[in-house]
Amino acid sequence: MEQVILYGAPHSLYTGKTRSYLRKQGIAYVERAADPRFRAEIVPAIGRAIIPVVALPDGTIVQDTADILDHFERAGVRVSAYPAGPRQRILAHIAELYAVVVLTRHAMHYRWSYAGEQERFLIYAFAGGSGDTDAVMARMRSYLPMLGVTPATIAAIEESYLSLLDLLEAHFAAHPYLLGGQPSIGDYGLFGPLFAHLGRDPAPADIMKRRAPKVFRWVERMNAPDPDLPEYGDYTPAFLPGDEIPGTLTPLFRHMADELFPELTDKVAMMCRYVAEVDPQEGAPVTDKPHRRVIGSVETAFRGVGFDSGVQPYIFYLWQRITDAFDALAAPEAKEARDWLERVGLAPLLDARRPIRVERRNHIEVWGRRL
Numbered sequence: 509m510e511q512v513i514l515y516g517a518p519h520s521l522y523t524g525k526t527r528s529y530l531r532k533q534g535i536a537y538v539e540r541a542a543d544p545r546f547r548a549e550i551v552p553a554i555g556r557a558i559i560p561v562v563a564l565p566d567g568t569i570v571q572d573t574a575d576i577l578d579h580f581e582r583a584g585v586r587v588s589a590y591p592a593g594p595r596q597r598i599l600a601h602i603a604e605l606y607a608v609v610v611l612t613r614h615a616m617h618y619r620w621s622y623a624g625e626q627e628r629f630l631i632y633a634f635a636g637g638s639g640d641t642d643a644v645m646a647r648m649r650s651y652l653p654m655l656g657v658t659p660a661t662i663a664a665i666e667e668s669y670l671s672l673l674d675l676l677e678a679h680f681a682a683h684p685y686l687l688g689g690q691p692s693i694g695d696y697g698l699f700g701p702l703f704a705h706l707g708r709d710p711a712p713a714d715i716m717k718r719r720a721p722k723v724f725r726w727v728e729r730m731n732a733p734d735p736d737l738p739e740y741g742d743y744t745p746a747f748l749p750g751d752e753i754p755g756t757l758t759p760l761f762r763h764m765a766d767e768l769f770p771e772l773t774d775k776v777a778m779m780c781r782y783v784a785e786v787d788p789q790e791g792a793p794v795t796d797k798p799h800r801r802v803i804g805s806v807e808t809a810f811r812g813v814g815f816d817s818g819v820q821p822y823i824f825y826l827w828q829r830i831t832d833a834f835d836a837l838a839a840p841e842a843k844e845a846r847d848w849l850e851r852v853g854l855a856p857l858l859d860a861r862r863p864i865r866v867e868r869r870n871h872i873e874v875w876g877r878r879l
């Protein structure tokens with residue numbers, strides 16, 4: 509029988525997220541590096557060399573981890589990664605956004621700023637991929653400034669990583685996953701950076717193991733095909749009942765709020781200017797070339813330190829998943845979710861006036877309707 513093929517790499521952030529999901533759902537798959545079929549069929553179909561890509565037995569190709577997970581969710585899975593509880597569902601979406609907006613910065617910093625200390629590990633990893641090892645490594649490094657890794661921000665990134673580890677450590681003392689006894693899309697989102705780079709590259713993984721062993725165990729747990737809860741006694745392998753939000757998530761999501769803003773509001777302001785100036789047409793690709801992810805940059809700050817951040821329409825796509833989920837709630841549930849977000853400083857996610865929707869078609873982001 510033909511199987512699902514996961515085109516990816518052991519050290520790839522987004523492959524880790526997809527692999528974990530496939531394992532947890534018991535979906536049979538084989539993982540391949542970029543092979544001749546990837547280059548001859550997949551790259552031309554997608555228009556760019558990017559991983560992960562899932563190729564289904566019927567020939568369907570799915571790219572982008574959010575779409576890959578949703579594809580399997582729609583087809584029907586063992587345990588949905590979308591909590592039914594409205595507050596839990598919104599928080600899961602927020603963690604997914606935070607992982608991309610903020611934690612790719614940490615992941616890339618700890619991989620490349622410490623490249624000299626983990627050279628053998630990185631060269632071995634990148635030599636196993638496609639293309640010229642040095643060229644691919646150089647391209648990855650070239651993303652650092654756009655992601656906000658600069659000499660000025662490095663101290664803030666490291667403080668942030670340590671705080672995040674402490675907050676997660678406190679949470680995992682009582683709960684195996686973010687929202688109880690099974691992973692949500694929030695866990696899968698966070699797992700990308702916290703596994704492939706921060707939980708695996710020697711320099712940051714060493715910090716994680718020494719400072720936050722329970723976080724390291726969560727990384728192992730996310731890689732396991734079963735719920736993997738031996739240290740939690742008879743903890744039920746399901747989301748917490750009654751849409752409960754554990755108290756340990758309050759400081760964790762406040763931390764996310766402090767780091768998502770003002771960056772997101774600055775990006776909305778840039779997007780408003782861009783839309784007024786460029787007048788994007790609905791359905792048009794967001795950039796001229798599929799591999800180009802940013803439409804420009806904006807001056808913003810991370811933990812009070814200024815930097816120029818690349819503006820990726822993709823984050824608006826993830827952000828919109830939060831507001832779409834919120835808009836689908838009935839009034840009493842929406843009020844409960846909003847009250848919780850207000851307490852931790854995340855209500856601006858609901859209230860910021862984004863100028864346009866971003867959708868995904870044919871494996872890339874395209875402009876949606878004006879808002």
Ligand SMILES: N[C@@H](CCC(=O)N[C@@H](CS)C(=O)NCC(=O)O)C(=O)O
Nearest residue numbers: 520521522523558559560572573574
């Ligand atoms: N939004 C995409 C991001 C995927 C992504 O950034 N993949 C990285 C590897 S982890 C990649 O292929 N980068 C190639 C490049 O940017 O040149 C997803 O969720 O699948």
